[in-house]
Amino acid sequence: METFERARLDAYFGKVAARFAPGEAVTSFLVTHLLPERPCFVRAVAAMSGLRAVLPKPKSIDGTAQREIEKTVPVDVLSRELFADADATLDYFESRAGGEPIVLLDVGGYFAPTLASLYARFSGRVVGVVxxxxxxxxxYAALDKPPCPVVSVARSPLKEPEDFLVGQSVVFSTEAVMRGRGDIPHGRPALVIGFGKLGSSIARLLHAKGVQVTVFDTDPVRRTQALSQGFAVARDRQGALAGAGLVLCATGAVSLRGEDFPHVRNGAYVATVTSSEDELELNGLPDVYTRTAAGEHVTRYQTTGHYFYLANGGNAVNFxxxxxxxxxxxxxxxxxxxAIRMLTxxxxxPGMHEVGAADRGDVAGIWLDYFSR
Structure with missing residues (x-):
């Protein structure tokens, strides 16, 4: 990022932070993809709250960005296990922010498993989650009763441009990985698992490139949407896998379980939009499969009579x-x-909430002032 771009981004976040100044002083913990532009956002979070730690998603860490952030904020190692045990979770937050009001900024529900216990036992106060x-x-929605407010931006209209463009980047990177092996998507029937915002974007772009696309989704409403947009819709996952030379997993949950992999067509490529721990049950794959490098960022899974290729170790291919x-x-x-201001x-x-339409409008207006010229 060039100096003038960084200055514009810092100015933008400064305007946003001023517009949404929190109602009370709080401290925060930030889970994030630590990409090259992310330090500007981290500084904005720190300006609005006492940022106690950044927890970068393990498969998306830019070294330069991490070194910059570490100059002012601790950067801790993130894993699902870190917040899976109630006692370990409590110890972590007590060591970082004991007695303080805290806001948890999450990407992927990392705090959800032990949120209720943390809320009940923490010496400070859990103000809420974003x-x-x-x-x-x-x-978070699956929790029996969320103990505190959870503000979700996952389904916001402001996220739709990001979701569409992420789908585009997934297709770009998948094709780049295939071309690195002298292969292309064309001539390979594609299966898109999940027809949400990301999956539908992926399906449309593949179709525009001349690739034959079939969609599989467990939600009947989404299946009707896929049909209305001209896509073939599979009745069962395993039958669809047998005919697909390219499989794009876009559910945000588990797209392929261990028992599904033997049904993947010989020589097919499998790529995902998120981390392997969320999208693929690779540890359930039969032990008879061997893993060997088959090119840059491609792993061949092979057993007698069957093989397929996995892009980027099953992690988000666009990264x-x-x-x-x-x-x-x-x-x-x-x-x-x-959302931080909402919580304060x-x-x-307690329960699930969204940012209001008026606040979204203010965000969009500020963004247009800085980035639409």
Whole structure:
């Protein structure tokens, strides 16, 4: 990022932070993809709250960005296991922010498993959670009774440009990986698993490139949407896998379980839009499969009579090329800042919430002032 771009982004976030100044002083913990532009957003979060730690998603860490952030904020190692045990979760937050009001900024529902215990036992106060992804939204919504407010931006209209462009970047990176092996998507029937915002974007772009696309989704409403847009719709996952030379997994949950992999067509490529721990049950794959490198960022899984290729170890394929969606990502980041202000007002009941339409309009207006010229 050039100096003038960084200055513009800092000015933008400064305007957003001023518009959504929190109602009370809070501290925060930030889960994020640590991409090259992310330090500007981290500084904005720190300006609105006492940022105690950044927890970067493990498969999306830019070294330069991490070194910059570490100069002012601790960067801790993130894993699903870190917040899976109630006692370990409590120890972590007590060591970082004991006795303080905290806001948890999440990407993927990492805090969900032990949130209730943390809320009940923490020496400070859990003010609430902000969640950025559909996968995380589902994790919090699945809690019997969320103990505190959870503001989700996962289904915000401001996220739709990002979701569309992420789908585009997934197709770009998948094709780049295939071309690196002297292969192309064309001539390979594609299966898109999941027809949400990302999956539908992927399906449309593949179709525009002349690739034959079939969609599989467990939601009957989404299946009707796929049919209305001209896509073939599979009745069962395993039958669809047998005919697909390219499989794009876009559910945000588990697209392929261990028992599904033997049904993948010989020589097919499999790529995902999120981390392997969320999208693929690779540890359930039969032990008879061997794993060997089959090119840059491609692994061949092979057993007697069957083989397939996995892109980027099953992690989000678009992160191989930066996963950039341009300045549109800053719409969602600004909405996260607005959500912090919502939580600090103190008037939200426990449960799931969204940022209001008026605040979204203000975010969009500020964004247009800085990035639409």
């Amino acid at each position: 969640e950025d992804t559909e996968n995380g939204h589902r994790r 191989l090329h930066g996963a950039s969606v341009g300045p549109f990502i800053h719409l969602v980041q600004a909405e996260i800042l607005a 007002r103190g008037d939200l009941a």
